[in-house]
Amino acid sequence: MNRPVRIANFSGYLGDRFTAIDEAVAGDPVDVLVGDYLAEITLAALAGRHRQNPKLGYVEYFLDQLRPNLRALAERGVKVVTNAGGFHPEGLAEAVRELAEAEGVRVTVAHIEGDNVISRLATYERDGHALENLDTGRPLSSWGVEPLAANAYLGGWGIAAALAEGADIVVCGRVTDASLTAGPAAWWHGWSRTDWDALAGAVAAGHIIECGSQAVGGNFAGFTRIANMLKPGFPIAEIAADGSSVITKHARDGGEVTVDTVTAQLVYEIQGPRYLNPDVTVHLDTVRLNQEGRDRVGLSAVTGSPPPPTTKVAVFGQLGYSIVNTVFVTAPEVDAKIDLIRAQISQDLPGGVALDVTRIGSATTDPETQWDATVALRVMATAKDRAALVELNLSGRLLSLYLQSIPGFYHDGGASMAGSPRPRIDYWPALLPLSVVDHRVVLPGGKTIEVSAPEQTGIQPQPVHPEPAETGAVRRTRRAPLGAVAYARSGDKGGNSNVGVWTPDERAWPWLRDTLSTMELRRLLPEVKDLDIVRHEFPHLRAVHFVLRGLLGTGGSSNLRVDQVGKAVGEYLRAKHLPIPEELLTDVAD
Template sequence: MASRSLRIGNVSGYLGDRFTAVDEAMAGDPVDVLMGDYLAEVTLAALAAAAGRGRPGYVEYALDQLTPHLAEIARRGIRVVTNAGGFDPAGMAAELRERIAGTEGAQGLRVAHVAGDAVHGRLGEFHAAGHGMEHLDTGAPLKDWGFEPIAANAYLGGFGIAAALAAGADIVVTGRVTDASLTAGPAAWWHGWTPEDHDALAGAVTAGHIIECGAHATGGNFSGFRTVPGMVRPGFPIAEIAADGSSVITKHAADGGTVTVDTVTAQLLYEIQGPRYLNPDATVHLDTVQLSQQGPDRVAIGPVTGSPPPPTAKVAVFAPIGYEISTMLFCTAPDVEGKVELLRAQLRAQLEGHVDQLDVTPLGVAAVDPPDQWAATVPVRVIATAREKEPLRRFAPAVGSLYLQGFPGFHHDGHAPRASEPWPRIEYWPALLESAELDHHAVLDDGTRVDVPRPARTATPEELAQPVHPEPELPAPGGDPIELGALTWARAGDKGGNANVGVWAPDPAHWDWLRATLTTARAKELLPEAQGAIVRHEFPHLRAVHLVLVGLLGSGGSANLRVDQIGKSVGEYLRAKHVAGPA
C-alpha cells in the first residue's frame, strides 16, 4: 500500500472540453495520473450514430490531445486513464500503440484496454435467459421497445483499470465505465484496495465524482461565477486520494478558477438520484460527506461511508428512432404570442400528416418599451421529427415559404446557414443487468487477459433504497418577496429521463429558511414544467435540498425536444423564481 496520497489530474469532462487541457496539465503541478472523461449519454448516442456511418467508435479528439505529450508522459512515469475508447477501446489502444511506436522517447509506454462493457451482441442471449432489461423509469421490457438497438454498454467499475495498471500498463483505455471509476480504479491500484474496502472505495468514488466534470469543480457552470477569479479560463481539478479514501480537491496553482466548499458542493450535487450513490464498486452514502476548506484552493473530503455495491449494472442501450430537423426564427414585439400562434398554424397546415412531431417554442419575453430592437426580439425554435428522412425534406421549404405571408417581421439570422438535411435521432434506454453476467476484464498490449475480482457480497434492495425524508416541520417563511437565487446557489443535471436539481444555502443562517421554502409542494408550484413526481431529499451537512424531477427530460437527453435538452439550466431557472424571504 502506498504511503502517500495519489494525485489524479483531470483533463476532460466531456467530448469537446478545452483541447489544450492536456497541455495545461503537463505544464502544471505534478500529478501521478492524468484522467480524461469523454463519455456521456448524449456522447454515446452520437458515437453510436458515427460508428454506424463508418467513423471510428472511439474519440479521436483525445488521441490528438495526448500524442504531442507521449514522450514526456513516458519520461515522467505518468499514468493515463481515459474512457475515450467509447465503443471501440481495443481500436483506440491499437491506434495509440502505433503513435507511440512512431514517437521518439515514447516507445516504452504500454497500452492496455478494458473490455466487457459492450453487450449489444448478447441482447438475444439475455432475453432468452429471462433478463427483461426493463426500462428504469417505465418498467417496460426491452423487447417491447419497437426499435432495433445499435449499441448496448454496461457501466463497469474501476477494478479493470486497477488490474491493467497493476500489470504494468502506462495508458489504460476504457469504454463505458462509470465516470467515477476513472478515479476509483487508479486509487484502488495505488493503495492496493480490494472490492471489500467499501469505505475507501466510496471515498475515491466521491473524489472521482467531483473531478470527473473538469472545471465544474473549479468554478465552471457555477451559480457564484462572479466570485470566481480567472473565470475566463478556469483550470482543471486535481484529487489527492489518501489510503483511507479521504481526499483533497485542488487545482493547478497557476491556472484560473477556484476550489471552495461551494464549488465542490455544486459538483457533489450534480447528476445524483439521492443520498445513495450507486456505483459498481461501492454504494456511496453521500449524506456522510463532510467538506472543509483546508486552505486556498484546497477542500478536504473526510472519510466517506460506503457499503456493498448493487448486484446489477446499469446498461445504456441506444437505437435509431428516426430523424429530426430544426431552425431558429425571430419574432419581434408587439403581440409575440399572436405571431407565434400564426407561425405554428401555418407550419401545421403544410407539415401535418407528414411529420410525427412539430414543436414551436418561443424563448423569452420581449421587453416592455424596449430600449433597442433586440430587447423587443424573441427567438423561436422550430423542430420537426419523423421516422424517415424524406418527409422532413418538406421542412425547409415550408419555413422558407413564410417570409412574405407569415407574421409581420418574420426573419431568421441571415448570417447562419439554414438547415435543409435531416439528421438522425438516437434514443436512450436505461436498464439493469446482473453484474455476474458481465465479462469485465483487462487486455494487455501482448494480448494477455487479466480478469477482474468480484465483490464477495452485493447489497440487498433494502440497502440500496433511497431514504425517505419527511417534509420539514417548519413555519412557512413570511418575509418580503426575494429572488430564490439571492440566498442560494444551485446545480442541475440529467439522469436519463429525469432532471436533478441541488439547491444549497452558502450561509448557514439560511438553511432552515431554504428547507421551509423548497418543500415538495412549493417546488411543484415553482416548476410547473415538472408534470411528473418530484422526489425530495435533504443534505444537512451541505445545507442542500435535492430534487429529482421525474420524467422532465422525456426519454433522455439524446431524443427529447426540449431546448434545454439535458436540463442544465433548470437550477438557474429555479433560482430566478421569487419566494418569501426570511422573516
C-alpha cells in the same frame, strides 16, 4: 505509496478544451491523468462511426492531445486513464501503441473491454434477463425500437488490475465516470474489494473531478465570485489511503476550488443520497467538506456499503429523424404573431410529421433596443421516416413566409437554415446483473485478466425524507430571487432531471429546508407540476435535492426541449422570486 495519490482530470466531455493535457503537463506534479469523454449520447454517436468504419468508434482527437506530451508523461512516470476508447477501446489502444512507436517512446498500453453488450442482448433475453427500464420497469422487449448500441457500466477494478500489471496508459470504453479515478486510487493504495469506505471516498472524489473545470468554477451559479473565470483550470484529487481526499487544482491555472464549487459537483446528476457504482454504494449524505486552504477542499466522512447486484446498461436506438430551425418575432402582439406562424407552417403536413413550436424569451415593455423587443421561435419537426421530413421542407416553409406572414418576420441572416434531417436517438437505461457482464483487461500481446463480479452486493434504497412541516413562525420577509441566498446545479439522469439547491449561509439552511418542499417546487416551476418528484435533504451540505422524473422525456438524446439535458433548470429556479426573511438579505439590493 503511503502518500496520497494525485489524480488530475483533463477532460469532462467530448469537446472539452483541447489543450487540457498540455496544461496538466505544464502544471503541478501528479501521478495519474484521467480523461472523461463519454456522455450518454456520445456512445451512440461513436457507435455510428464504428458501424460505418470498424476501425473507428473512439475519440480520435485524444491522439492529437497525447502526441506532444507523450514523452514527458513517460519520463515522469505519469499514468493516463481515459474512456476515450468509446465504442472501440481496442482500436484506440493499438493507435496509441503506433503513436508511441512513431515517437520513439516506450509505454505499455492496456485496454478494458466487456462493456459493449450489443451482440449479447438476444442471449440475455433468452436467459431471462429482461433489461428492465430503470424508470418504468418495463422490459427491453417492449421498447419497439431496434437497439443500435448497448454498453454496460463497468467499475474500476479492471483499471486497477491493468495498472498493477505495469500499464502506463489504460484505454476504457463505458466504465462509470468515477471509476476513472477510483481504479487508480485502489491500485495505488492496494485496497481490497471490500474496503467500502475507502472505495466510496474515491468514487466521491471521482464524481467531483470527472466533469473537468466544473469543480474549479465552471458552470457554477456563483461564478461572479470566482477569480479568473476566463479560463478555469482542471481539478486534482489527492486521495489518501483511507479514502479521504483533498480537491485542488494546478496553482498556475484560473478558477477556484471552494466548498461551494465542490458541493455543486456532489449534487450534480445524482438520483439521491445513495450513489450507486458497480464497486460500491456511496452514502453521499455522510460527506463532510472543509475549506483547508486556498483552492483546497477536504472531503471526509464518506461511508460506503456493498454495490448493487446490477449495473446500468445504456441502450440506444433510432427513434426517427428531426430537423430544427429558429426564426424571430418582434413585439408588439407577440402571441398573435406566433399563433399565425404556427398555423401557417402546420398546413398540409406530410403523414407522420409532428411539429413542436417553442417560444424562447419575452419582449420587454417599452424596449430600449430592437433586441429587447425580440423573442426567438424555435420550430422542430420530427418523423419516423426521413422521407417525410424531406417532403416537409421545413426551411422552405419558413422562408416562404416573408411576404405572407407576420410583420417583421425574419431569420438569422448570418446563419444557414437547416435543411437535412438528423437521426433522433432514443435512450433506454436498463438493468443487468453484474455477474453476466464480461469485464476484462487486455494487455499487450493479448494476455487477458478477467475481472469478477463483486462477491458481496446489497440493495440500498434511497432514504425517505418527510416533507417539511409548517412552522407557523412569523418573520419579516421581502420578495427576492432564490438565487440571492442559494446556489443550484442541475443536470440529467436519463429521462429525469435533477436539481440540487444549497446555501453557503449557515443561517439560511433552516429556512431553505423548510421552504423548498415538493409543493413549493411545483408552484415555482409550473413545468413540473404534474411530474413525479422525489425530494431529499443533505444537511451536511445544507442542500435540498430534487429528481424531476420525466422532465426530459425518455432521455436527453430524444426529447424536444431546447434545454435538452436540463442544464439550466437550476438557474431557472434561482431566478424565481419568493418571500425571503429580511435578515438573510442584508447584503442583497432590492
